[in-house]
Amino acid sequence: MHAQDYLAAIVFGLVIGVVARLVLPGRQNIGLVVTVIIGMLAAVAGTWVADHYDIHSSHLFTVASHRYDWAVVGVQVGIAVVGVAVAAMLARAFTTDRDR
Structure with missing residues (x-):
């Protein structure tokens, strides 16, 4: 792997985060920015x-x-799905009832 492969993975990660969110069933209470960051890290x-x-x-x-x-x-999408699921669980755990 070269540096350009990792740079391409970061750009491709924008799409991967959104795909992971679509693959994961149910509603996730995380924002688009968090989704994109998770996608980039997963990529x-x-x-x-x-x-x-x-x-x-x-x-x-x-x-x-x-x-x-x-x-x-x-592999990238699989890691992103797990990342989005964990972020959604953390968001739900730290959200109070009046915020919902």
């Missing part, structure tokens, strides 16, 4: 995990002349 973490454990496939897709691996994207 970087997913890239690292895929590189560390050699998780790659031969199935690629191209966006703006950068090639993405479906297996890596799956």
Whole structure:
């Protein structure tokens, strides 16, 4: 992995956070900014995990002349779903009844 792969993961993380929120059932009481930050962190973490454990496939897709691996994207979305779920649980735990 090169630095440009991690930079691309951060940009791609914007989309990953929103996808994770759509995949997760129910209403999450977290804002869009938190969702995007979780997506960006999950994209970087997913890239690292895929590189560390050699998780790659031969199935690629191209966006703006950068090639993405479906297996890596799956790891990134999985981490983002867990991150959004944890953030939603924390938001619910620290929200009072009158705030709802």
